[in-house]
Amino acid sequence: MSDWTAEDLDRIGAAEELELASRRADGTLRGYVTMWVARVGDELYVRSAYGPEAAWYRHAVASGDGRIRAGGVERDVRFADASPEVHRELDAAYHAKYDRHGPRIVGTVVGEHRDAVTIRLVPVG
Template sequence: MRSVNGPDAAWYRGTRTRHEGQITAGGHSEDVTFVDAAADTALNDAIDRAYRTKYRHYAANIIDHITGTQARSTTIRVVPRHSTKD
């Protein structure tokens, strides 16, 4: 996951402060830990390829924005935190 608006985006700053949060999608919520992955070149390259494929019909400047240095510097892994409750 990355912040296409760079490190100044409020949600991204929150991940850097707390390193934990909750993701909700498709009616399911999961407690997660946010782990810095900006130095993972292979991961960043894979995310760039996915964005270029998904947004290939958009203008080049939009693709450059979401795959640029500012966005890549915010790449984080989202790791599920499994509950110990029964």
């Protein structure tokens, strides 16, 4: 396991969208799914806009790892839980980055109803 580099954090954190693929039991990757990504400090997070029933989210939780692409960076990652203390800052990060899309769409990834479907992206290798 390793930490994000400052350059990776900057590039992924500034990217409009992130592509995420979870790993199947046989080691192959599922198809990439496009979503928003937010940065809080030296951590990167994604949230399921469609709740715990979204296929990508269920696969990510079940597999525990996969690969992401954003901002010209491609990395293997582990899908980890987010600490409860980060959610207020994470909501603020999503608002700062995406509010221009309007409250209806941003509302799908902010608020207490999204805390349980937050994944912290941890770089591997």
